[in-house]
Amino acid sequence: MSFFYLIMREKDMGDINVYKKIIEQRLLTTAFQPIVSVKNRKMLGVEALSRGVYNGAPVAPAELFAYAKSSGEILRLERLCRELSLKSFADIKSEMLMFLNFETSLLDTDIAGSGKILNDVQAAGVKPESVVIEVNEDRVKDVGSLKSFISFYRSKGFLIALDDVGAGHSNLNRIAAVMPDIVKIDRTNITDIDKNFYQQEIVGAMVNLSHNTGALTVAEGVETIDEAVACLMLGIDYMQGFYFSKPVSNDEINRIALSGKLEYTAQSFKSRITKEMNDAKLSKAKYSQLLYSVVERLCVCNDDSAVLHDIVAQNKNIECAYLLDESGVQITDTVMNNSLKLKSPALFSPAAKGDSHELKNYYYYAKLFDNDIYMSGDYVSGASGSLCKTISASYTSSDGRKKIICLDIVEK
Structure with missing residues (x-):
């Protein structure tokens, strides 16, 4: 021992x-x-x-x-x-x-x-x-x-x-x-x-x-x-x-002496809420302007895919872009931003042409509210595994069909 x-x-x-x-x-x-x-x-x-x-x-x-x-x-x-x-x-x-x-x-x-x-x-x-x-x-x-x-x-x-x-x-x-x-x-x-x-x-x-x-x-x-x-x-x-x-x-x-700390915390919370609301308002205005500019081009073009590639190439915060028809079926390939790092392809992959998005909020909102833009909260992208948000809007193309443009945005 x-x-x-x-x-x-x-x-x-x-x-x-x-x-x-x-x-x-x-x-x-x-x-x-x-x-x-x-x-x-x-x-x-x-x-x-x-x-x-x-x-x-x-x-x-x-x-x-x-x-x-x-x-x-x-x-x-x-x-x-x-x-x-x-x-x-x-x-x-x-x-x-x-x-x-x-x-x-x-x-x-x-x-x-x-x-x-x-x-x-x-x-x-x-x-x-x-x-x-x-x-x-x-x-x-x-x-x-x-x-x-x-x-x-x-x-x-x-x-x-x-x-x-x-x-x-x-x-x-x-x-x-x-x-x-x-x-x-x-x-x-x-x-x-x-x-x-x-x-x-x-x-x-x-x-x-x-x-x-x-x-x-x-x-x-x-x-x-x-x-x-x-x-x-x-x-x-x-x-x-x-x-x-x-x-x-x-x-x-x-x-x-808790009153001072409680009041300081409450004011810090109010400041944070105000900032987040203002940031959300500015973010929606920024991406609304972007989305409307894309819609303007799509309404008069004959090649949707070319417009999507051009928009993604010009905007580093756009992770991907794709179009849906009126029933929520994807009618283009998902155009990915090649500058963004993607996670495991075995777990995450972009939606393909022909896939249905009919259960997604970004589809339903855009379909029901023609003159408004939908912006989701942050979520994990199924295409890449990154945190993103989706913005969407409906429009009528040059051939008279109703379509929905969707952009996945990465901000962080």
Whole structure:
């Protein structure tokens, strides 16, 4: 047995003794992190976060809870954290909500249905309507016990939040299983969300699903103004993270100066919205002018393909161009811009002459509104794999046929 092993084993045993003493001697403190609404410029509530303290120094919560699980002390620790958190929250004397973590794996034991949380809340003098129980569905094997747990506490006035959505192996069918009042989107989906289009689309889908099923959303781990604004752009209702406030004691929670930061974030959001609307207006005007100029040429020409090749060659932002007939069938080849880099041809390829576009918005809109131009939002091009948008308009050619011109535009 090596000297290094003996030293590490001695350290591990020392850590275990510390964890044991923390639980036995109730050496825990509670901090509260605000959950805020930028749109309403107020604090919705706080999440209670328990921390072990030994010899005046904090002990990592993850390590403490890992010890408790491995040693069979998780129920004792979970109840101790809850008792202290509720007592501390009651001292705040506020109408805010308290977000209370619950170790969902305990539902696989015989404590399910004990009503202990309700008893603890009432003993602390906290109204059940002020408590949001955070559950993590993928930590429990018995889904039936989880549903019974949620049904019981919801009937007593508690709110239910689904925690860590989008983390690890979690999936969106958890929302249907739990039917939460609040969905908390994990920080792994929020970090750098302002820089990642794909991440924005994923979180946007979570937000839409949550809202469509009657749940509000909280973004966890918001650390910058840009992340906060991106969350607002995606319709997220509430936010939590170090950008707004680190966890603080119950004495400090009502003294946090949030109003300035909330107002600054709201104004930044308004500026972003205004800029995007102006950019969209300018973009549509720019491409409308381009499209009308193409239509003018197509109306009098005898060679549609030559016009399309010429337009694509002259405009580096046009990824491709093609024509449809009145029924949505493509009547030209897709003319591609050879200067743009294409992705795998096995996965992405241009539509061919004779393909149908009758289920596409750019076809229907152009067909129904003769004198208007359609512009789509950004999407992944089936022709190249790039992010693009499609503009389209209908016109009548020199031979009297109604046609639709489509241009795929790449701006980024």
